[in-house]
Amino acid sequence: MSAQERRPEEDGRDFADAMWSIPSYLLAGMIIYGGIGWLLDRWLDMSAFFPIGTVLGLVLAGYLAYRKFSR
């Protein structure tokens, strides 16, 4: 939208910022929701929540990264 007014250095900085943050976001989402799923599995003696939580965490973290860095 405002790509015209922004200086190229700022664009480069934001882009580098996004590229370095995205892997840690995805990893964090996977760890948190996968971890919750794993705990639920242990508690309820099931094996379904760990994969669901992992994928859900990845999706949420991807959504967060996409919304945060693409303007």
Add this chain to the structure above:
Amino acid sequence: MSVLAEVSGNVTAIGYGLAAIGPGIGVGIIFGQGVQAIARQPEAYGLIRQNMLLGFVLTEALALIGLVAPFLFANL
């Protein structure tokens, strides 16, 4: 039949190695083509950047799924 070759150690490590090939190629293609697109049309920077991010997020997610797949399928 006699055994000709065998793999010792943890097989899941090999599994992750194989699973990382695809995302590696994918990330390379995304950034290669993305940089090329920006070089061709610098005025479309915002749009190209947005799509590069989306592609990168999805590809990186695949690589990370490969990382947990050994745990998922451990008891199958």
Add this chain to the structure above:
Amino acid sequence: MITLTAPAHGDEFSAPTPNELFDLAPIIPGVEWFTKPVLLAVLSAVIVIGLTWAAFSKPKLVPRGVQNVVEYGYMFVRDQVARPFLGKDADRFMGLLLTLFFLVLVWNLMGVVPIAQFPVASHIAFPAVLALSIYVLKIYLGFKHQGVGGYFKNMMFPPGLPKPIYLLLSPIEFLSNMIIAPFTHAVRLFANMFAGHMLLAFFSMVGFWFLFEKLTPLGAPVGVIGVVMTIIFTGFEIFIQFLQAFLFAMLASMYIGGSLHAEH
């Protein structure tokens, strides 16, 4: 050659294991902590201090000799590392970033210097300490410039998302910024140096084994391939070592920049 001489393996070729490559005996018997990486780390620090001292103790307006080279490095760090991420605060942090860059670069280059041939950063303790100090500095600067509450608020609640979603996304932000980021900061440098050293050791071992230890007509071509690959990968390693030093300094400057200015 000290690290790469083949230990007794019996008759068959076997690849070097991490234990024989990285678990080194103390240099002076009895002094447990004083191993080769420690010696090289101290030596690198002395080299960096000496180099910058020689370059900038009596600076001349028209740079010559050492000053020319180190000034080139300074310009590189300022233009590629500090200014893009810190903007007008770049000069305040140049001392830190230049030290980081040169120290990590010399640490890494120790991996290809003959006789030394051990990248210091391939023991995780060394990059971990650097990353930890940057982490403490990041949090301190964040508290100082944005306030304790403001720092966490800016970090965990990025603007422009629907309200109920914050409940799901704030934990991800927190974990990624406070734990994963410093962890990957250290591990990226460590893993690159570790893998590079393993690779070089493996190929030179192939060359050494098939050309010197067990020279057979069938094995000689394999040994030649090993030697050629060692040469190619040494060049590649020098590039990786430079790149990792640059990335380490760049990420440090990125974290500092993120603490100085609240995001958007």
